Amino acid sequence: MSEAPQADPGIALMPGLEALPRRSGELVFHADWERRAFALAVTLSERGLFSWDEFRERLVARIAAADTTADIPGAPGYYEHWLAALEQTLERKRLL
Amino acid sequence: MDDHAHDAPPNPYLTARRSPEETRALAERVAKLEKLLTDKGLVDKATLDHVVEVYEHDIGPMNGARVVARAWVDDEYRGRLLANATAAIAELGFSGLQGEHMIALENTRDVHNVVVCTLCSCYPWPVLGLPPTWYKSPAYRSRIVIDPRGVLAELGLDLPDDIEVRVWDSSAEIRYLVIPERPTGSGHLSESELAALVTRDSMIGVARAAAPGPGR
Numbered sequence A: 001m002s003e004a005p006q007a008d009p010g011i012a013l014m015p016g017l018e019a020l021p022r023r024s025g026e027l028v029f030h031a032d033w034e035r036r037a038f039a040l041a042v043t044l045s046e047r048g049l050f051s052w053d054e055f056r057e058r059l060v061a062r063i064a065a066a067d068t069t070a071d072i073p074g075a076p077g078y079y080e081h082w083l084a085a086l087e088q089t090l091e092r093k094r095l096l
Numbered sequence B: 001m002d003d004h005a006h007d008a009p010p011n012p013y014l015t016a017r018r019s020p021e022e023t024r025a026l027a028e029r030v031a032k033l034e035k036l037l038t039d040k041g042l043v044d045k046a047t048l049d050h051v052v053e054v055y056e057h058d059i060g061p062m063n064g065a066r067v068v069a070r071a072w073v074d075d076e077y078r079g080r081l082l083a084n085a086t087a088a089i090a091e092l093g094f095s096g097l098q099g100e101h102m103i104a105l106e107n108t109r110d111v112h113n114v115v116v117c118t119l120c121s122c123y124p125w126p127v128l129g130l131p132p133t134w135y136k137s138p139a140y141r142s143r144i145v146i147d148p149r150g151v152l153a154e155l156g157l158d159l160p161d162d163i164e165v166r167v168w169d170s171s172a173e174i175r176y177l178v179i180p181e182r183p184t185g186s187g188h189l190s191e192s193e194l195a196a197l198v199t200r201d202s203m204i205g206v207a208r209a210a211a212p213g214p215g216r
Helices: A032-046 A052-065 A078-092 B020-039 B045-057 B063-073 B075-083 B085-091 B138-146 B148-154 B191-195 B200-204
Strands: B101-106 B111-116 B164-169 B174-179
Touching: A032 A052, A032 A078, A032 B020, A032 B045, A052 A078, A078 B020, B063 B075, B063 B085, B063 B174, B063 B191, B063 B200, B075 B085, B075 B101, B085 B101, B101 B111, B101 B164, B111 B138, B111 B148, B111 B174, B138 B148, B138 B164, B148 B164, B174 B200
Parallel strands: B101 B174, B111 B164
Antiparallel strands: none
16 A cells, blocks of 8 residues: 555655755656665655654755755765765664 | 846756766665665565655646636736736745746637747746656657647647647746636636646647536
8 A cells, every 4th residue: 555645745845955856847866776765765754753844854954064056076966965864864763 | 137037046966976886885875774674664665666656756736727727817917927927926926946937828719829848848847747748758849849730639639720829949948838718618616616627738738728517
């Protein structure tokens, strides 16, 4: 059974720095691990292991701390911030 | 025009930044995490696949339908929309455009507008939601310009011979919203009921707005 019959606008339409990278509306994933990391955070939050806001605050903090004004080669990509925020959240919940 | 925001900051994360080796290391890190969480019974592969599927195909905001419905019921709003669509759309609280300038095109008894992006697949997602698959197809992008009537007929829209068809080519800076004609027999409907008649295809210009159901 699916737990996500529909996308949660609170995730899909996050505004600001943490907005999901999109090109003409389509989600941009550069590699399959980014899809997996995306799905892990969404699924775990849906299952109540942490609140979306808790994860989101960590994601925003990491993106804000990085320089997002320029597309710097070698700088962490969006889903690296995402993955780090997810790991941090899971550690805090003693799930890692 | 100052509001033609070419300098809006683009999303900085649209290009890949990692080498194949770095990508492999990240993939391993995520695979380990997934395995750990799977072993704990917290996630399973089918659910993760499904989540990706849902979010990649989520149409997103269809805010344009509410813009069109407002234009149908409020002549002053329609005037503002035709004069400056970017501002009129923002007026309803819809934002998220990344520097694109919106232009509203009104379909009438004499003129039918249809939108394409011949170059790539430019599309005003915050207003129209995710583009339909055919919108990005090379066939649509090339043929709608050469033979708009033929392509529209194939898509199920037969236009009378005396109507003028205008094809508009989107770009990175300029994106279009078609205001379809208000369906006949919709006079009794509320604004939100009207919005439900405004399909995505009708705002691209390849269909009419839906006819009101048999009610009343």
